[in-house]
Amino acid sequence: MYLLHLHLHGLFRARNLELGRDADTGGQTLYVLELVKALAGQEDVERVEVVTRLIEDRRVSSDYSRREETICPGAQIVRLPFGPRRYLRKELLWPHLDELADELVRHICRRGRRPHWIHAHYADAGYVGALVSRRLEIPLLFTGHSLGREKLRRLLATGQTRAQIEKTYAMSLRIDAEELALAQSCLVVTSTRQEATDQYARYGRFHPELATVIAPGVDLERFHPARDSDPSFPELDDLLGQFLRQPQRPPILALSRADRRKNIPALVAAFGSSERLRRQGNLILLMGSRRDIRKADREQREVFQQVLELVDYHNLYGQVAYPKQLSSDQVPRLYRWAAQRGGVFVNPALTEPFGLTLLEAAASGLPLVATDDGGPRDILSRCRNGLLADVTNIDQLRTAIERLLGQPKRWQTFAQNGLEAVQHHYSWVAHARRYLSQGADLVKDYSLPRSALTLAKAPGMTARLGRRLLYCDLDGALAEADQDSLQALNNRLHATRPQTSFGVLTGVGPQQAKEQLAALELPPADVWICRNGTDVSYGPDQDQDLAWRDHIREGWDRAALENAMAEFQDCLTLQPPSQQGDYKLSYWLNGEDLSLVAAIRQAIREQGLRAQVVLVDHVFLDLLPFAGGRPDAIRHVALQQGILLEHILVAASQHGDGEVLRGLPLGVVLANHDPSLDELRQQRSVFFARRPQAWGILEGMDHYRFLSR
Template sequence: MIIFHLALGGCLKAPPVDFGITADTGGHIAYVLDAARHQALRDDVEQVVIVTRAFDDIRLDATHSRSHETVADKVAIRRIATDDRRYLEKEALGADLGAFIEAFVVMLADLPRRPDVIHAHFADAAAVAMAAQRRFGIPFVYTPHALGIDKREQRIESPGLDARILAERAAIAAASAIVVSTEEEARRQVAGYGVALGDRIRVVAPGVPRQGRERAVRTLADRLDRWLERPELPIVLAIARPVAKKNLGAIARAFAGNAGLRARANLVILAGQHAHASGEERAALAELRAMADSSALRGRFALPASHDADDVAALYARAADGGVFVNPALHEPFGLTLVEAAAAGVPVVATRNGGPADILATIGHGLLVDPKDETAIGAAMEAIVADPTRHAGFAAAARANVGRYCWHSYAATTSTLYRGLAAPRLLACDIDNTLTGCTESARAFAAWREATDLPFVIATGRGFDAARMILKRWRLPQPDAFIVDVGTRLMLADGRGGWRACPDYARALDANWDREAVEDALAPLEVTRQPEATAGPHKVSFYGTATDAERIRLTLRARGLAARTVFSHGRLIDVLAPTGGKAQAIAAFAARSGLTLADCVAAGDSGNDDDMLAACGRAIVVGNAGAELDHLPERPGLLRVAGRHAAGVLEGLTTLGLVARSTPKRCVAAAA
């Protein structure tokens, strides 16, 4: 299995990573690197590639302009360059996203073997993965890390927040699976977007982040006397970006307001790399510096301007000696630092909002607080620092239970999840010359359908009545839904033995479709119309050649009319609403069960099957397919089988592990 991780923001490089060097160089980068390294240790994983953005910035490591970098055995970073070579903060990435998507798709097209799965981190990466899914049928997994809906709930507004929430909703809707770190993320955060999830969401806890080596050189832990009058006292430690949602000012105010705590401990806050602070961060740092210089905190508060991984490891070790780690974020999606603290045996005080509640329930190494109650924050910190017995109990729980957060377990679970995405969960089949044409294999297909629970839909160019008639004539099974008129009508069971057109899908096809204008534009071409019975509100049909189909395309383009022109079976031309087609209809039906096109397998033989064969995660091109499908790009999941008609469908399903090897050895033609 080849796995791609996709993460666009921050300074992603092989360790050591200078965390905090930019606002976006934080916990998600540690997550991606550790996930990739541990997945690569598995025998069933051939390669892991981390794809990110290339940039040039004299303030930052020159490594970020290199197209390739080795991280570990079987793990590499691939950087994609666009015309914009600047480092871009998360909020500015949107302007370059289109160019990055185009470059990423070109890279995938040139690969000798494409990835089996893409794991996208944040919604911008998910937008890139969606493009790859549409073009190549590669399933993608989405990990949000942090969600805009929570910023809004905490009344933290920022430019572009509405667009971010829309992008996150689109990512949740399109992903083949969503991986989050806590039950709270699954239950409240992701569910808050109102998207049907089905069984797509999985809680997979990450492991303990890799810490520094605690080298034999002096670290910040050895130099606290630069800031502190009594450096021998235990420390209250916090590590976070200096932004409003991390609520670092609350720690300083809580510490300053608790005389007992000030007498027993010092405060140390690592708030990013100050020299590279953004506008919001500079304001938060100015507030912290003012408090550090106040009479209450002078000589009691260390606020180092920079730090590295070894400083972090050493300060965790220092905090384990009678101190406490504090995370009072207004909302914390997960809280990797709380797991880091546990690995070092440090008790914690953490926000009750978000992932920390799950972490503390699992490890049991500290206290939860309301992040807006500064008195409670101070009291919780003092309760641990002032009580050696309680401190020792929390420290023992930390060391005993931190192993429940294990990267090897994460790698095993996600690898199983990735492999499962390759197993289709919905079959879409054309009828004519795909399921029909051979009586024996049609009968075998009907027997397979009787024995399987796999949802099955018909996707045909025929109208609804004609499709039902053909199925009956060939004794083929009834599907769970009919996609008819070349994907311009979705027919659903009405629960009373009948069928009804899906009104939501019909409304979606109205967008940018002017049927009357299309007919007027094509009338002068004198192309022969198919019988009126074949037409529909979102479809106009003709007889003609491939040349006629191209004339129609050019005419509509010249008139500025949006439409899709489909040529099939060497003589049929269908002009569809621009958002119509079999692939779109399959996606609409799949979404009703929380599935995406990546979860589907399509089988077909002609040009009107083109879009679904290109877009579904798996596709079966039967052996009797027309030359119209020769242009389909080769990709993982596209199966060109030798079997003809329904025998070919069964051959493809056998290859996918969905049917026993019982396909007929020969086809027996039957009269249509």
């Protein structure tokens, strides 16, 4: 098998993970690394790749600028560039993900071999994985790790407004990406039953029968109880002794990044309000790696500030340790150090999808107190090695810790239970075997398409296109052009043929497009992408691309879509038959209402229909096949013809054209464009012309030196 994993945000490398450096480098990073190593060790796996982001930034290690890095025999990290070179938090990656999807398709084509499946981790990777999956027809597996709808619900409960949440977390993009990934996935891998029944179930595109629970494992070579042959821990004694007056006391240990969801201030409050805990133990908080709190992001600073204020309020000096950082090699020793002193590991997170640190602590012989949510429920029900608590109730959290700390008999029972259960239930080898079995069963009957990797010509195609391809929007960019600008464009195209081919994008059918183009006195197009990307044909005779029709028809149910639109009949008007298509259902929107468009999308999701909703020029609403549309049609033609995406120039000006201007193809926005396209000004492959109409197209060609590419 050849397996490909997508893990895009944060900092990912083969060794010395910078866990807790920020909100983007946490348990998911460790899970992906350990999973990939376990998969590479299986006999029937030849190659595993983790695709992540290439980063060139003096603020982070140069490790993240290496194109490839070996994890272990059979497993490799592949870093692809997309967006700015510098390190970005995950909420700022969204505008650049289409670029990565294009790069990943190119990477797979260069390999000349299709992965058996792509496994996408988190919403950003789910978005990219869904695009690549449908373009190359590769099965997609998805793990959300944490889900946007659940996070939105909890943030709203704290009193934040939707506008505040959207500004900070780009939540609408995240939820849309999760819906897209769930619609495209053939398997959803979860860590707990609660994820499937409570969290994924909130998504219209989620199909419970495609979900499987595979609990992560723990590296038992690294995490184990103290042995007689183990050296003492002088470096930990020295480090923690800087904070603690009586470091020999049993520690209450918490290990997480400084994130509101991790709820560390509640643990400090519980400790500070208990005379018994203060008399018997110490509190040790490892809140990620930090160099300077002042340079941390706002949420981290707020968490640190709350912790320090609580330490001061309860006068906990000499009883609380919060070291700046521990190396990844020191973390296993910290667990063993705490277990030797009869300590307790506490996870007070408000929500915990799984909780790998709980397994690490259990494998090291530490009993647990954990949030009564998600993963901890499953872990403690199997391991019987600790207590669950409602962590929103300080009294309950405090009482649970008091019931373990300083209770030798109960402590010993829980510690032994944890050691035995982790060995039995949470081995990475067992996880990898079950994972491969589930994946192989689902994808073995996946119909392999005519391979896009061979770059074979589509049926009906009579000639190859040139090495460059110019697409113009027939409904906007060309429709408003004056005769002089059209003549200048015509002359430029004729002078560079056959190296440069000409294509049109339009919402109308092929025959109407041909008539409109002739009226502009432009030559017939080499490529016709009509009916909003559901109809592709070639040359003056408009030879149909039958492979494209086969590709987009899966799951298309026009009658069901018409029934779904019946509830919106007062707000929509069906367009005439001339504007419909076999794979295009078109309406006029009676007045511009974005909330109505959102409601239509939600209705289609909830009814399990595989269709996308596209709004063009504010009033033309089209329902298209899930795999159709102009962006995918452009890439289909490029794959069939072997044309580099950087050798494609797309000219656009209408509302709704933004979707065709994302990714690697070059874009030019004409001066007479709809204001909605201004949001693309930060895209590095989009040029805003100073001139309108076809003059702007020519300006864009000169800007990119397009004809010399």
